[in-house]
Amino acid sequence: MCASAQYEEVVAENTEEVMLRAMADVRVTYEALDLSEETLPLFEGARSRITVNPDLAPSDSPAARFIIECAHKYDEPIYVFVTGPCTNVVSACLIDPTIMDKLVVLWLGADCLDKKSRGFHEWNMYSDYAASQYLMNLPIPLIWLPCSDDGSVLLDMNHDDLSRVIGTGKAADHLKRGLPLKIFSEERFADPNWHKVMCDYMAPAVLSIPDAVEFEIIPAPVITDAESYAVDRTRRKIIMARRPDNRRVIDDSIEALNRVIAARE
Secondary structure (H helix, E strand, O other), X not given: OOOOHHHHHHHHHXXXXXXXXXHHHHHHHHHHOOOOOOOOOOOOOOOOOHHHOHHHOOOOOHHHHHHHHHHHHOOOOEEEEEOOOOHHHHHHHHHOHHHHHHEEEEEEOOOOOOOOOOOOOOHHHHHOHHHHHHHHHOOOOEEEEOOOOOOHHHOEEEHHHHHXXXXXXXXXXXXXXXXXXOOOOHHHHHOOOOEEEOHHHHHHHHHHOHHHOEEEEEEOOEEOOXXXXXXXXXXXXXXXXXXXXXXXXXXXXXXXXXXHHHOOO
């Protein structure tokens, strides 16, 4: 998810409710794709934000414990894709700091350093502001995928793109109509001018087609309490990814959707 002011109050006050709603949505997608939780397990995330915890304590959860388990189980680095608030992965590192050198985190969140408008408004950052600050401060290898102004917000899917999704079964119907209709009305979705920013596609794109994204090595910015960035060039280096090639990323996503559908038709 990216910037969406309409959700800020809900998330700030009802973290548990939002998490449970997201779990329910994922289970609907599992059902449409004939996926089993035994084959591809799901883990509940945090029920409270680090931001509101006493002394900014970690928010323990099954998801955080699974990250810790994987970090200890495998010898190779564990890549953690975070396309929402970073509460779970930060909590895992605070609960067990020994895992930090085993993780590589890809976080879709926060605004670009040179954001033109004043103030922070990005949803994933604000859903747990303290966790976002922690993520930039903890010594975790990090690939940062900021949202605006030239970040993941540039990814945009239109009506013609969605018409290229193939198939007639329940998986195709869910991916072509079910998910968009959760956000748009039938009339709006039928509009040939329909389009939607697809920020989340940035995360898989950096691994699927990395040459479609620009990367830069920068010092990890400080996310201040004053809702601004501070730059300290002595801080650890992170990778920042932005300026995605919209057409290549959207085309790659359509191909991936069609592969998933074809395997279940």
